[in-house]
Amino acid sequence: MNHKSTILIVDDLLSAREVLRGLLTGQGYNLAFASNGAEALAKATQLIPDLILLDAMMPGMNGFEVCERLRADPLLAEVSVIMVTALDDPDSRLRGIEAGVDDFITKPYNRVELQARIRIITRLNHQRRLHLLELQAERDRTQAILEALGEAVVVTDATGIIQYVNPAAETLTGFTLAEAQGQSWRLWQSEETTAHLYDEILEKVQAGQLWQGEVVNKRKDKQLYDAALTVAPLFSPNSPGRSPVPPSQPVSIVSVQRDITPLKKAEQAKNEFVSNVSHELRTPLSVITLISDNLDTHYERLEDSKRRKMIRDIQKHTQVLNELIGDVLEISRIDSQRISMERDLVDLYHLLQIEVSEILPLARQKSHTLQASDGEPINVLGHQAQLRQVIRNLLTNAIKYTPDGGQINCACKIISLSTPEIDQKQVANWPERDNLPGGLWAALRVVDTGIGISQEHLPRLFNRFYRIKTQHKIRGTGLGLAIAQKLMELHGGYIAVASTLDKGSTFALYLPLLENE
Ligand code: ADP
Secondary structure (H helix, E strand, O other): OOOOEEEEEEOOOHHHHHHHHHHHOOOOEEEEEEOOHHHHHHHHHHHOOOEEEEEOOOOOOOHHHHHHHHHHOOOOOOOEEEEEEEOOOHHHHHHHHHHOOOEEEEEOOOHHHHHHHHHHHHHHHHHHHHHHHHHHHHHHHHHHHHHHOOOEEEEEEOOOEEEEEOHHHHHHHOOOHHHHOOOEHHHHEOOOOOOOHHHHHHHHHHOOOOEEEEEEEEOOOOOEEEEEEEEEEEOOOOOOOOOOOOOOOOOEEEEEEEEOHHHHHHHHHHHHHHHHHHHHHHHHHHHHHHHHHHHHHHHHHOOHHHHHHHHHHHHHHHHHHHHHHHHHHHHHHHHOOOOOOOOEEEEHHHHHHHHHHHHHHHHHHOOOEEEEOOOOOOEEEEOHHHHHHHHHHHHHHHHHOOOOOOEEEEEEEEEEOOOOOOOOOOOOOOOOHHHOOOOEEEEEEEEEOOOOOOHHHHHHOOOOOOOOHHHOOOOOOOOHHHHHHHHHHHOOOEEEEEEEOOOEEEEEEEEEEHHHO
């Protein structure tokens, strides 16, 4: 920013220009010169000076005409003009005032007086210019805030014609500022909102009130999105007396949209989850109710063995309820991030060994052979209890979904994710082929000779409550794999499955090796 005031000196005579140069040099001004009217206008447009010293009498375009033209140009209308006239020339003064001249000086100059008057004018102008610059800076700041805002801001005139959209609004709606400008704000109205809604909003805001609510809008690519919308009137900053618009009527309208599509989706998922949970809870509960009612009603008439069987069934279904509640609590803990994110150095191979030995009795009940092949410590950063839970889920499933006398083999080793032995079609949270992370990974596999899973089920296997229909005789909640996947995600790892129907399944866990970190 140049703090010096700029003075444009206009005179057709070189000698006259030089006199003024002599008087004003060294006073802290930028001086510019023009020798005729046309040049004066050109320089004035280019420099926007604080002050023009304008000779009245010039050949061609004279000083009066120059001044009239200056006043007609919005950019130059406010520039101070001092007209230089001959002594005792009242006619010129009158013409000059009509042309818009601010002040007059006469030749020959009184040096002290000239310098003083110029100093006063330029100082006043300077204040005004600084004020303008401040306003401009303020506008820039507001602009910067609008540009940085994550929420979509749209400014329209009082009738809803778009004047400005910030970058967040461009991103949200898909329309660029240039595309949106001049269009109606109904640009993104979708068929999902009632036809009158926008009219109602406009009416309310034009009456000076705020409107807040949720709408379904449409992007340029026709995709719908949910938005929390606030629409507010903006009133003229001018003093009401001078404003052409009555103070109670807005001059423009500002609307702020927040994309709540993810929120809505989460809400929907939660509702589905709740209804799923209630459904799953109701099934074992109604069985328990039924059996215990029967037991109560027919107790005396039932044989001992029958009664015992019914009690066992009640126990079995109570157990299912218990597991279900445990899993639901676990998954909601993960969802609400009320789960420990503490990470310690853990040896994955060691965890596998512990879990295998703890679950061995269960495998023996079904006459399975269950073993972990020899291995070495493999260190990863993780939460011991959570990783054990994931391993336990895989082992329990392998035992459950393998007919008696099967074989379950587990192994733990260090691999790279891009090795060809890993089937890239594996599902769950598996990265895209091009996005496979590098480095070395700890891999844990559980291989069973069980009933297997057909390809059609694989993509949904890790969804909450997803269970394969034909296996409903086998007890389960359908949450085990969903929990396992979430826990692996929280560990920066992956879970994957490969399976052949009637042959068996391989579930695998991948965790970044400590050396990678
Ligand atoms: P749950 O076992 O409680 O039903 P999971 O989330 O652990 O729930 O598993 C989801 C479904 O995936 C199971 O219902 C079953 O159909 C299938 N599944 C899981 N593990 C295996 C496996 N090792 N062999 C065959 N099917 C499996």
